[in-house]
Amino acid sequence: MDQTRIGTFIAVLRKEKGLTQKELAEQIGISDKTVSKWETGNGMPDIAYLSPLCEVLDINVNELLSGEKLPSEEYLGKAEENMKHLMQENQNNKNAGRWQGLVGIALLAVAVFLTFGLSQAKIGWYVDCPSIILIVCICAACVLFSGCRTKYEVVHFLRKTVLPAGLVVMVIMVPALLHSLSDPAAIGPNIAVMVLTLLYAAVAYLVLYVAETRMERRRKQN
Incomplete structure (x- = not known):
């Protein structure tokens, strides 16, 4: 065309x-x-x-x-x-989507290798289970009360919710940070956990954004 x-x-x-x-x-x-x-x-x-x-x-x-x-x-x-022409264009878009996904996975693998393979960092430094559980629980509760039915609606709603959920978890951690002011050795770890919480929310937002974009593209094609 x-x-x-x-x-x-x-x-x-x-x-x-x-x-x-x-x-x-x-x-x-x-x-x-x-x-x-x-x-x-x-x-x-x-x-x-x-x-x-x-x-x-x-x-x-x-x-x-x-x-x-x-x-x-x-x-x-x-x-x-x-x-x-339309069928060919649709096939080209699908192929482009596959290549984008493969490139994304490859870049993620390289990032993980550089972080944990070539440095002295340990994966435990980047994992805080209570923060992850809190974010998941808040998002799950919001979805249940939202009335979303389709997968697209759920993904769209989660994308809008996950960052505020991360901020809520950070606010919940503020009392622990204030309590640790009397112990200088505990201030750093508490701040690190709060930063990790925001990082988890940001990563989840990016993943949901990519998923929503791909679902929106498929909806338009159908």
Whole structure:
């Protein structure tokens, strides 16, 4: 598919409708910057936006992907061609996702090796079970009360909850830190545990963000 051709086609139809980029974006539920990317050939509409975009521009998906109005005798041929392009693009996206996952795992393995293999650090220094259990319990309780039903809703809710949960656990630890002020040797470990708690929450947030992004992409493709 020719992105530049499709973008020009979108721009022409938008102007024929007397719409600005912002007005078109508002009707579809996206930003005007996204519309600008489409029209300049720097991006393609996601599958989730094809139908609403075509509805606003008064065309069908086949014509949109062809970048032109189609006479009836060319419609079936173009439909088959566009379907092949969509299937190929979908496969390319899946392959890219797999490679991203493999690269992420490789980088994580390298980080673990550098941390524990080449240094004198011990894994026990980075594990505080009470903090982890508290964060998990707070997040689990919030999910139960949230009414989330689907996996996507749960992941989305957890992503928004895990950082505040980490902060709550840190606040819970403040009395222990204040109590340790009389013992200088205990101040450092207590501060380290509080920092670890925030680190756990940050790592969990990143993992949930990646999971949510991948799930959102699959939802749009379906």
